Amino acid sequence: MIKGSVGLVTTQYYLHSSPLELESGETLPLFTLAYETYGTLNKEASNAILLCHALSGDAHAAGFHAGDEKPGWWDSVIGPGKAFDTDKYFVICSNVIGGCKGSTGPSSENPETGEPYGIAFPVITIRDMVNAQKLLVEQLGINLLYAVAGGSMGGMQVLQWTVSWPKHASKAIVIAATAYSTPQQIAFNEVGRIAITSDPAWENGDYYQQKSYDSNGPFQGLALARMVGHITYLSNESMHEKFGRALQDKDRIGYNFSTDFAVESYLHHQGDTFTHRFDANSYLYITKAIDYFDLTKDGSLRKGLAGVNAAFLVISVSSDWLYPPYQSQEIVSALAANDREVRYSEIQSNFGHDAFLLESGQINYLISQFLSKTIVGDVMIRDVPTIEEGATTAVTARRLINLEVNHLPVLSCSGQLVGIVTSWDIAKAVAKNFLWLDEIMSKNVITTVPDEPIESAAKKMEEHSISALPVIDEDQHLIGLITSDAISTLIGRSNS
Ligand code: SAM
Numbered sequence: 001m002i003k004g005s006v007g008l009v010t011t012q013y014y015l016h017s018s019p020l021e022l023e024s025g026e027t028l029p030l031f032t033l034a035y036e037t038y039g040t041l042n043k044e045a046s047n048a049i050l051l052c053h054a055l056s057g058d059a060h061a062a063g064f065h066a067g068d069e070k071p072g073w074w075d076s077v078i079g080p081g082k083a084f085d086t087d088k089y090f091v092i093c094s095n096v097i098g099g100c101k102g103s104t105g106p107s108s109e110n111p112e113t114g115e116p117y118g119i120a121f122p123v124i125t126i127r128d129m130v131n132a133q134k135l136l137v138e139q140l141g142i143n144l145l146y147a148v149a150g151g152s153m154g155g156m157q158v159l160q161w162t163v164s165w166p167k168h169a170s171k172a173i174v175i176a177a178t179a180y181s182t183p184q185q186i187a188f189n190e191v192g193r194i195a196i197t198s199d200p201a202w203e204n205g206d207y208y209q210q211k212s213y214d215s216n217g218p219f220q221g222l223a224l225a226r227m228v229g230h231i232t233y234l235s236n237e238s239m240h241e242k243f244g245r246a247l248q249d250k251d252r253i254g255y256n257f258s259t260d261f262a263v264e265s266y267l268h269h270q271g272d273t274f275t276h277r278f279d280a281n282s283y284l285y286i287t288k289a290i291d292y293f294d295l296t297k298d299g300s301l302r303k304g305l306a307g308v309n310a311a312f313l314v315i316s317v318s319s320d321w322l323y324p325p326y327q328s329q330e331i332v333s334a335l336a337a338n339d340r341e342v343r344y345s346e347i348q349s350n351f352g353h354d355a356f357l358l359e360s361g362q363i364n365y366l367i368s369q370f371l372s373k374t375i376v377g378d379v380m381i382r383d384v385p386t387i388e389e390g391a392t393t394a395v396t397a398r399r400l401i402n403l404e405v406n407h408l409p410v411l412s413c414s415g416q417l418v419g420i421v422t423s424w425d426i427a428k429a430v431a432k433n434f435l436w437l438d439e440i441m442s443k444n445v446i447t448t449v450p451d452e453p454i455e456s457a458a459k460k461m462e463e464h465s466i467s468a469l470p471v472i473d474e475d476q477h478l479i480g481l482i483t484s485d486a487i488s489t490l491i492g493r494s495n496s
Pocket of ligand 1: 421423424425441444445465468469470
């Protein structure tokens with residue numbers, strides 16, 4: 001096996017043989033979802049990460065299909081030791097309904113007619129795609145996803161997951177995406193669709209002779225749609241760097257309408273190869289789903305995201321003009337306004353929108369930092385020395401000295417936390433001649449819980465000028481202690 005690779009993989013298929021209600025009000029009588037998995041699901045089913053793909057992506061995100069030389073589309077971040085570390089996580093990548101990569105879409109057989117659906121296929125939305133994925137995830141025995149992640153249209157699915165299924169994903173990674181399609185984005189998609197539907201070979205969507213989309217169809221229109229789309233995935237800078245004004249296979253401009261420039265030839269190639277791997281009708285359906293995507297409520301994204309629970313990592317790309325950084329910042333502001341946990345990073349890159357697939361160094365770093373985020377429960381001391389309520393200051397002092405600790409949580413006879421005492425309080429007892437613990441202990445104890453992020457616990461200590469936080473459960477019982485020393489050691493370790 002190649003180091004860092006998940007090696008040989010195969011696509012699997014989930015058949016859901018009962019109807020799926022769609023956002024439009026229509027029903028899909030049954031559907032298949034193509035998916036791949038990498039890594040192992042743990043016995044608690046708590047380490048699953050769902051990856052969502054972009055417009056023309058598929059379920060093959062990592063590793064190699066037998067005989068292939070090219071790995072899956074996000075192989076740079078999936079595998080042992082990579083951001084989506086398959087030694088730790090069970091990674092699932094699901095294709096979308098409406099697509100043409102093994103999942104049910106317009107090129108699939110309509111069970112009512114026995115013929116391909118064509119444009120009889122119901123219009124689907126990002127919400128429908130996510131609802132189909134939820135059924136797949138359930139079927140895999142997973143109730144709560146550790147994370148859901150994706151870029152571009154994959155990022156829209158991630159956002160939709162957190163809105164539609166807020167209790168079923170703990171973390172969300174949204175890259176180079178938006179919470180609603182803008183008129184400019186809709187406009188580019190419409191140019192693509194018109195290119196397809198105005199190709200005479202489109203035949204009103206009914207071009208599936210031999211039940212296949214790669215032998216017939218509106219290839220010219222689809223190629224043109226892809227050419228326009230592809231321009232939006234690049235940036236002015238990256239096009240300058242890649243092509244400049246270089247000529248293609250000639251020394252001087254031709255003064256005719258043949259291909260002059262390298263960039264023209266590149267786009268022709270992109271358009272042409274796309275027609276061999278994608279269905280024109282799927283392009284229509286999926287771009288429509290993108291256009292309809294809008295998570296605002298009454299014009300407010302804050303309201304639209306009010307019900308989400310996940311902790312978010314939002315990443316934008318400095319040179320992305322298709323989903324510019326301001327759209328990611330709107331997501332971040334809406335989440336912050338709802339008091340949701342969110343981290344934001346703008347990747348510095350000239351690659352444009354495609355940087356989410358190409359900047360693997362920055363993406364690997366940001367995602368692994370986010371996923372491996374430490375919580376209080378990971379670093380707390382569990383066997384905490386304590387003192388019982390009602391003790392004398394002398395007994396308390398002796399215990400602090402004998403056990404060589406600075407903090408003693410004070411417990412009631414039923415084991416509940418009622419105070420905390422430190423060596424600083426003992427000094428006060430000596431100075432003021434206090435005999436009883438009750439006179440010196442702090443009664444308004446600042447506490448934490450096991451799943452509080454470590455940064456937030458550290459901030460609490462700093463704000464209150466204290467160096468320890470008792471960790472409690474919902475019944476006020478002490479389950480651990482976290483100290484600023486332990487946190488400093490941890491931060492030192494991660495920086496080294
Ligand atoms: N940095 C030292 C410390 O944390 O003990 C000394 C400064 S602080 C002003 C000392 C006071 O904070 C003591 O009275 C102690 O009982 C109190 N204290 C320590 N941890 C506490 C906590 N988690 N909640 C409330 N009070 C706390």
